[in-house]
Amino acid sequence: MFCMDWEKLYFCGQIFNSMKKFLITILILLAFVSCNRSDNYIIPVDYEKYYKDVTSLTEKEGQELGQKIMMDWYKNTMGREIPDITIKDLDGKTLKLKEWLKRETILVFSNSHCGFGKEEVEKEFPNAILNLKDELKDIDILCLIELAEDSTPEETLEYAKSLHDKYNNLFIIDQDDALRTNLTGSPTEFFIDKKQIVRHVHVGMAMEQGRREEEIRQGISLMKMEKL
Numbered sequence: 001m002f003c004m005d006w007e008k009l010y011f012c013g014q015i016f017n018s019m020k021k022f023l024i025t026i027l028i029l030l031a032f033v034s035c036n037r038s039d040n041y042i043i044p045v046d047y048e049k050y051y052k053d054v055t056s057l058t059e060k061e062g063q064e065l066g067q068k069i070m071m072d073w074y075k076n077t078m079g080r081e082i083p084d085i086t087i088k089d090l091d092g093k094t095l096k097l098k099e100w101l102k103r104e105t106i107l108v109f110s111n112s113h114c115g116f117g118k119e120e121v122e123k124e125f126p127n128a129i130l131n132l133k134d135e136l137k138d139i140d141i142l143c144l145i146e147l148a149e150d151s152t153p154e155e156t157l158e159y160a161k162s163l164h165d166k167y168n169n170l171f172i173i174d175q176d177d178a179l180r181t182n183l184t185g186s187p188t189e190f191f192i193d194k195k196q197i198v199r200h201v202h203v204g205m206a207m208e209q210g211r212r213e214e215e216i217r218q219g220i221s222l223m224k225m226e227k228l
């Protein structure tokens with residue numbers, strides 16, 4: 001998994017901002033063209049192929065590669081259905097994620113060691129949903145904490161429990177299932193409609209509170225479109 005950091009080229013916040021208008025256009029178009037076929041699940045991004053035989057990159061080459069990875073991530077995620085993966089509650093019970101996606105849902109993802117992700121799930125996102133509580137009254141908020149390879153199960157569980165006062169629906173997801181769902185950047189938010197299709201995404205937290213709330217409103221609007 002990758003913390004939202006310039007040195008982690010996969011989801012560079014500066015690249016994201018420079019391409020924002022273009023990406024939002026694609027995002028809105030994809031919201032209309034997805035279908036409900038069984039083969040329309042999220043396609044995991046194969047990050048290894050991008051760095052095969054790569055020994056070094058200039059700053060420009062790194063930016064170009066980061067843009068390509070990000071665009072492929074969007075194509076493989078937006079307008080696609082959440083796969084049938086398992087999660088665990090804080091008591092260790094194994095559950096199906098799909099069973100918790102009965103209506104429009106905002107899925108919030110992070111892990112216990114990324115500073116950017118922790119600040120988002122601990123403070124920034126909870127503040128935003130509190131301010132938007134009337135607009136979110138019919139929408140579920142589901143928080144997934146990743147059991148990453150550099151965290152122990154005990155550390156992950158302890159961190160997840162520390163968020164219990166901020167999220168009613170709080171679960172742990174292992175790294176393999178996170179990869180299957182393209183939850184590879186911390187933090188990430190998926191806006192999922194009733195058909196369990198990803199209609200909007202946000203990766204990273206480089207924005208002020210007003211813009212964050214507007215981003216959430218945009219996701220709500222896309223989730224609630226009648227003609228999907």
